[in-house]
Structure formats: C-alpha cells, structure tokens
Amino acid sequence: MLKGFINILVKEIKELVRDPKVLLGMIVVPLIMFPVLGLIMGYSMQSAREQAEKATLLVVDNDGGNWAKNFTEYLNSSVKVSVVNNIALNNDVVLKLLSDHNVTQFIEIPSGFSANMTKYINGNIEINAAVNFYGVFSGGGILQEVGSAIIDSLVAGFNRVVAPNAVYTFKSAIIKGEVQEGVDPSVLSRLMLSQAIAMPITIMILLTYSMSIAATSVAMEKEEKTLETLLTLPMDRFAILMGKLSGSILVAAVGAVAYMIGFDYYMGSFTAAIPSTTLDLVSLGIVPSLFGYLLLGISLFVTLLSALALAVIMSAFSEDVRSAQSLVGNITPIIIIPALLLMYLDVNSLPLALKIFIYALPYSHPIIAAKAVMMGDYWTVVWGIVYVTIFTLVILYAASRLFATEKILTAKLKFRWLRKRAKKPTEELQ
Amino acid sequence: MGSAVEAIDVVKVFGDIRALDGLSFSVKHGEIFGLIGPNGAGKTTALRIVSTLLLPTAGTVNVFNLDVINDAAEVRKIITYLPEEAGSYRNLSGWEYLEFMAKFNIKGKNELNRMIKEAAEITGLGERLKDKTKTYSKGMKRRLLVARALMNKPKLAILDEPTSGLDVLHAYHVREIIKRYIEEHGVTVLLSSHNMLEVEHLCDRVALLNKGKIVAEGKPQELKEKFQSANLEEVFAKVVGLA
Numbered sequence: 001m002l003k004g005f006i007n008i009l010v011k012e013i014k015e016l017v018r019d020p021k022v023l024l025g026m027i028v029v030p031l032i033m034f035p036v037l038g039l040i041m042g043y044s045m046q047s048a049r050e051q052a053e054k055a056t057l058l059v060v061d062n063d064g065g066n067w068a069k070n071f072t073e074y075l076n077s078s079v080k081v082s083v084v085n086n087i088a089l090n091n092d093v094v095l096k097l098l099s100d101h102n103v104t105q106f107i108e109i110p111s112g113f114s115a116n117m118t119k120y121i122n123g124n125i126e127i128n129a130a131v132n133f134y135g136v137f138s139g140g141g142i143l144q145e146v147g148s149a150i151i152d153s154l155v156a157g158f159n160r161v162v163a164p165n166a167v168y169t170f171k172s173a174i175i176k177g178e179v180q181e182g183v184d185p186s187v188l189s190r191l192m193l194s195q196a197i198a199m200p201i202t203i204m205i206l207l208t209y210s211m212s213i214a215a216t217s218v219a220m221e222k223e224e225k226t227l228e229t230l231l232t233l234p235m236d237r238f239a240i241l242m243g244k245l246s247g248s249i250l251v252a253a254v255g256a257v258a259y260m261i262g263f264d265y266y267m268g269s270f271t272a273a274i275p276s277t278t279l280d281l282v283s284l285g286i287v288p289s290l291f292g293y294l295l296l297g298i299s300l301f302v303t304l305l306s307a308l309a310l311a312v313i314m315s316a317f318s319e320d321v322r323s324a325q326s327l328v329g330n331i332t333p334i335i336i337i338p339a340l341l342l343m344y345l346d347v348n349s350l351p352l353a354l355k356i357f358i359y360a361l362p363y364s365h366p367i368i369a370a371k372a373v374m375m376g377d378y379w380t381v382v383w384g385i386v387y388v389t390i391f392t393l394v395i396l397y398a399a400s401r402l403f404a405t406e407k408i409l410t411a412k413l414k415f416r417w418l419r420k421r422a423k424k425p426t427e428e429l430q
Numbered sequence: 431m432g433s434a435v436e437a438i439d440v441v442k443v444f445g446d447i448r449a450l451d452g453l454s455f456s457v458k459h460g461e462i463f464g465l466i467g468p469n470g471a472g473k474t475t476a477l478r479i480v481s482t483l484l485l486p487t488a489g490t491v492n493v494f495n496l497d498v499i500n501d502a503a504e505v506r507k508i509i510t511y512l513p514e515e516a517g518s519y520r521n522l523s524g525w526e527y528l529e530f531m532a533k534f535n536i537k538g539k540n541e542l543n544r545m546i547k548e549a550a551e552i553t554g555l556g557e558r559l560k561d562k563t564k565t566y567s568k569g570m571k572r573r574l575l576v577a578r579a580l581m582n583k584p585k586l587a588i589l590d591e592p593t594s595g596l597d598v599l600h601a602y603h604v605r606e607i608i609k610r611y612i613e614e615h616g617v618t619v620l621l622s623s624h625n626m627l628e629v630e631h632l633c634d635r636v637a638l639l640n641k642g643k644i645v646a647e648g649k650p651q652e653l654k655e656k657f658q659s660a661n662l663e664e665v666f667a668k669v670v671g672l673a
C-alpha cells in the first residue's frame with residue numbers, strides 16, 4: 001500500500017462530503033433525477049398507448065361488401081370503430097374527414113376489397129386485398145409509431161383468423177396538409193429520429209457547457225478579487241454583466257458549431273452504412289426553411305441567454321470556482337429532463353400536466369422549436385421565443401440588480417438544513 | 431478646504447456581526463493615512479465602504495465631498511481601489527492588463543499609451559510585462575496591481591494591505607512606489623495594514639482599529655510619545671489592554 005494514501009483519501013472524502021454543494025450536485029440530484037425521469041417516461045408512454053387504444057378508429061368503407069363488413073367487425077372487437085360509407089377520397093376530403101372526426105388517422109377499405117378477398121380465399125394468392133391507412137405525420141418521436149403499429153397488429157390479427165397475408169396495408173402520410181401516397185408515417189418517424197435525438201443532445205451539451213463557462217467566469221473574478229476592482233471602476237455595472245454573458249455566448253456558439261460538425265460526421269459515419277431510403281425529405285417538405293432556421297436560431301439564442309444569466313446569478317452566490325460549478329450543476333436536471341423526454345416523445349402526445357411542465361421549462365423550447373420549424377409550425381416557435389424572452393428579461397433584471405448592489409460580493413447560499421449544527425455567519429468580509 | 435475622506439459614525443452589520451461600530455476618521459488632502467489593526471478589526475470593510483463596494487448600515491462617508499451612497503458613480507471617477515491579495519487576469523500579459531484597466535479612464539490613444547508606459551515604468555517589470563500574469567511571482571503581481579492603482583493619478587488611492595505577503599525586497603519596492611507617487615502627483619492614499627512597523631514608516635497619520643472602532647488616532651510619533659511606547663505595536667497592545 002502507498003504510504004500516506006489512506007490518510008489523503010480520508011481527507012479528500014471528508015472535504016468533498018462536507019461541502020453541501022458537492023453533496024447536493026453529485027449525489028442527491030442524480031439520485032432523484034433519474035427515478036423522476038423514469039417515472040415521467042413510463043407514464044407518458046403508457047398514457048399515449050392508452051389514448052391510442054381508447055381512441056375511435058375511423059373506417060371509410062368504400063367497398064360495402066361482406067368482407068369489408070367482416071373486417072370492420074373484426075376491428076370493432078378490438079377497438080372502437082366508427083364507420084362512414086362511400087366517400088371518394090382526395091386531398092381536401094382526407095383533411096376534412098380528419099378535422100370533422102377529430103382524428104389523426106383513419107383506414108379506407110377501398111372498392112374491390114371484398115372481391116379481392118374472395119379471390120384470395122379461393123386460392124388466387126396473387127391477388128390480396130389492400131386497406132389504405134392515412135396518418136398525420138407531426139415530427140419524429142417513438143410514440144408517432146403507436147397508431148400505425150396498432151393498425152399493423154390488427155391487420156395481422158385479421159390475417160391470422162382468415163388467411164395468411166390476405167390483407168395488406170398501404171400507408172400514406174399527411175404532411176403539412178398534403179397527402180403523400182405510399183409514405184409510411186412510422187418509417188418517416190424512424191427516419192427523423194436521428195434528428196430528434198441530435199438536437200436535444202446538442203442543446204443539452206451547449207446549455208450545460210456555456211453555463212459552466214459563465215459560472216466559472218464570474219466565480220474566477222470573485223476568487224481572484226478582480227471583480228472587486230471592476231466594481232470600483234467608472235463604468236456601467238450592467239456592462240460587466242453583459243460583457244460576461246456575451247463572451248460566454250460567443251465561446252458557447254463556437255463550441256456548438258464544432259459540436260454540430262462533429263455530430264454530423266458521427267451520424268454520417270453509420271447512416272452511410274444503412275441502405276438508402278426511397279423517402280426524399282426535401283421533396284416531402286420536411287426540412288426547415290430559411291425563416292425556420294432563423295426562428296430556431298433566435299429560440300436557441302434567448303434560451304442560451306437565460307441559462308447564462310441564471311448561471312451568473314447562481315455563481316454570484318458562491319465564493320470560488322468549485323462551489324460555483326457544483327451550484328450550477330444542481331440545475332442541470334431541468335435541462336436534461338426535457339431534452340431526454342423530447343428525444344423520444346412528441347410534446348403534443350404528453351398528458352396535459354406534463355405538457356404544461358415541459359412548456360414551463362425555458363430549456364425545452366429550442367428542442368420543441370427544432371421539431372416545429374421542420375413541420376412549418378412557426379407559431380409554436382414564436383410563442384416559445386416570447387415566453388423564453390420574458391423569462392430571460394426577468395432573470396437579466398435580477399442579475400443586473402445583483403450587480404448593482406453589494407449583494408454581488410456578499411451573497412452566499414447557506415445550507416444550514418444540511419448541517420447538524422448551525423454555523424456562525426462568515427467573518428470573511430471583515 | 432475639506433477633507434479627502436470624512437467618515438462619521440459608520441456602522442456595518444453582517445448578519446449577527448457588527449463589523450464596524452461607529453467608525454469615524456478623516457483623511458487630509460495629499461497624505462498617506464493608514465487604518466491599522468489585527469485581522470478581523472474591520473479594516474477591509476471600512477475600505478470597501480469608502481470605495482463604494484459596500485453600503486454602510488448607518489453613518490456617512492464622503493470622498494472629496496461626494497457621498498459614497500448617493501454619488502457613488504462620481505466617487506468611482508476619482509478613486510482607485512486595490513483589494514487585498516487581488517489577482518490579475520491570468521491569461522493576459524502584464525501589458526495587456528494595464529491596457530485593459532487604462533481604457534476605463536482614458537479615451538485618446540496617445541494619452542492611453544503614455545499612461546501605460548508610465549505604469550510599465552512604475553512596475554519595474556521590464557520585458558516580463560509581455561508575459562502572461564500567471565507566470566508572475568506574488569511580488570511581481572503586486573507591483574503590477576499597485577502600478578495599475580496609481581497610473582491614472584486618482585485623487586484617492588485606496589490600498590488594502592498593499593505589501594501583505596511580500597518579501598522584503600518587493601515590499602520595499604511597493605512602498606517606494608507609493609511614496610514617490612504621493613510626492614510627485616499629490617495623490618491621497620488611504621491604506622490598511624496589520625503590519626504596524628511598516629505603516630509607521632509609510633503613513634503620515636494612522637488610526638488604530640479594534641473590533642470595528644477606532645481606539646487611537648494620530649501621527650505615529652505622537653502616538654508613541656503619548657503611550658510611551660517604542661513602536662505602534664506596543665501602542666496598540668497598550669490601547670486594547672494587552673500590555
């Protein structure tokens with residue numbers, strides 16, 4: 001055994017464990033955060049599945065034959081079915097149907113279904129019967145596939161009862177109000193999943209990294225006492241705050257660009273190995289426009305600004321760099337939770353309470369915006385920007401008030417509740 | 431002519447602690463005034479109030495007839511403050527640090543260059559000014575910071591423990607800088623120190639602080655005569671009843 005090792009180890013553990021900020025950031029937060037995240041994810045998935053199962057399945061019967069009736073009855077034994085008859089489908093009619101029945105998907109039993117079924121049953125296995133599935137595509141996310149997957153399992157169930165491969169499903173997606181024939185919304189969702197994962201990860205890293213830079217920057221000034229010198233100079237104190245925020249944003253932005261380039265290569269390195277898909281996202285209109293990119297940039301900027309201002313405020317309550325970083329580390333769960341949730345779930349598929357929670361967190365908005373600009377839903381992005389801007393202004397005002405007073409030097413967080421006996425206030429300022 | 435600094439009945443409370451308890455003193459134009467006392471006596475708090483960093487809980491402080499609370503922005507134009515054991519920006523060179531600080535006071539390029547050159551001369555660091563300040567020794571860093579505090583010829587320089595922790599040579603150099611500047615430019619200096627022997631040779635007048643109160647004030651020689659002591663340390667010990 002190394003001489004002195006145990007002694008050093010015991011001292012290190014004592015120092016770390018007795019620092020309440022480290023204790024909170026490194027042990028308590030992860031212990032709480034992941035179970036909470038697991039609960040939220042589980043609840044969301046279950047709730048979405050239940051909703052999909054409870055929802056009424058709209059069936060447009062354009063065949064009217066016996067097999068169409070049999071098929072509808074089979075569906076009705078598993079899900080609640082609502083049938084409408086004889087509607088010639090075109091783009092406008094499809095949209096009207098969805099809107100009138102307040103659904104996001106439906107099945108059409110086309111004319112000739114019963115005839116084809118009869119032929120198939122009689123041994124002509126070349127001719128099987130198709131049903132048409134129409135589903136609205138609203139961005140990437142695992143739960144996008146739930147509706148489509150239920151239809152697949154129902155059709156498979158029917159085939160098991162009647163004859164193998166008798167019925168197949170021809171799927172179409174409704175993207176931005178346009179019916180795209182032959183585009184399976186669930187395949188599209190899977191394709192968009194890489195994007196749905198990349199954006200939250202980028203934003204999560206960008207926010208935590210830049211918050212750490214801002215917190216270190218202020219804490220370093222406090223630790224080195226250069227802040228005291230700055231505060232006695234003939235200058236606007238708000239300039240110190242804005243200078244620090246801008247510097248951190250610039251560094252973070254360069255970091256973000258480097259990160260995105262790296263991530264792009266990373267994604268490209270293994271997507272290149274996957275056989276190319278027939279889906280062309282550009283022709284389907286699922287790429288953000290220039291205006292969309294601009295909105296996304298603004299959303300990211302205001303969110304970044306609010307995170308940095310919050311980091312500056314928090315670091316003002318610490319005496320040195322280490323405690324500033326562990327203090328800022330305590331708020332990473334409110335960045336990580338929405339990022340991980342929105343990586344897999346569509347915000348609109350969440351239960352109302354969770355939806356409010358996610359929208360209330362300012363750090364969710366650039367992630368929501370990334371999906372929304374892709375779908376051309378600019379109002380969601382604009383309202384997000386307005387909300388985060390108001391939040392940022394409040395934080396900036398608090399930060400500027402902090403810099404305008406002696407609190408920037410004297411403020412300290414006390415964790416007396418973590419200690420067995422209350423300590424006397426610090427005498428450092430004397 | 432009024433005083434350079436006039437502090438009357440200043441009280442500062444932090445939580446349960448009364449850091450300053452009715453502190454009053456006056457600094458004349460062009461003198462070096464020392465606040466001396468042990469650690470925790472309230473020296474830094476007093477200097478921070480004069481330099482507009484902290485607000486007094488009660489009492490008034492005027493700097494050249496400007497109130498440190500109501501005229502804080504004006505006060506900052508005529509003072510410089512050097513915190514105890516302050517650092518410089520580690521990744522800036524000494525020259526860049528002086529330039530950065532000078533730009534807050536000076537607009538014109540010629541005047542800026544003249545001021546930085548003068549400050550560079552005061553530091554006595556020569557070519558080392560081109561190096562990053564993280565490579566400096568404690569003494570070199572302090573010389574840089576003292577030069578920064580004096581380079582714009584403030585009406586009042588507030589120096590918190592200017593030679594604390596320095597070796598004999600660096601401490602001597604810093605004291606010489608301060609003395610020379612007062613003689614050449616008529617800057618008023620308010621400094622604090624717990625090194626009473628050093629202050630005795632540097633300050634025109636001193637105030638002895640203990641537990642947030644001034645327990646004695648005057649010229650070092652007068653105080654020594656009054657308390658029949660060989661040096662200010664003995665004076666302090668007698669005043670607080672240790673001897």
